[in-house]
Amino acid sequence: MGLLNNFLRRKQKKEQLAKIGEKQSAPVLVAKPAGESKAKEVKVKLANHSLAYKILVKPLVTEKSAIAESKNKYSFVVVKSANKNQIKTAIAEVYGVKPLHVNVANMEGRRVRFGKSMGRRNDYKKAIITLPAGKSIDIHSGV
Structure with a gap:
């Protein structure tokens, strides 16, 4: 079958x-x-409906990513099945800026404790987008 x-x-x-x-x-x-x-x-x-909302989960807001923004590098959590080309087109559609480079890393969820028992956070895929010089995007609005 x-x-x-x-x-x-x-x-x-x-x-x-x-x-x-x-x-x-x-x-x-x-x-x-x-x-x-x-x-x-x-x-x-008819309007071409993009699938960017399915690829980009959320911007990754950490101290490390805030420091990297000064070098035009922005971090996003993306779907595990997304590849670099899909991420690049999704960023271009949502923010209107075409990235120079896309680096991808599979991140393992951290182990955490819930009282006596141990647990684990979810695994995720992280995308680090490098924008051209002079271009920037605002990912911190509303955070």
Whole structure:
């Protein structure tokens, strides 16, 4: 069943992508004066919805990241499955600045105590974004 499910999922994804492609340019009919009976088609591009909200979890606000901001390096917590290209496009879409470099590190959650028992914080992926000289973003507003 595993092979059959994979085949069906691929087929469904292709169908969904085809539907999205059709929605990108939807024709709109414009009415003309009473003398003419033909309607003119005008193509309107729909807004391209980004997935940046799924990739960027939150800005990482620590002493170390605050010091690194003076060197145009900003830290973010990102989804574990995100790669450098996805992070770069998400930053460009949200903040309007294209990063020079993206460094990524998988961080292990720290061990903590809850009374007598030991616990563990969640693992996360950290992205350090380097911006071009003269460019900056504001990630501390509302913190």
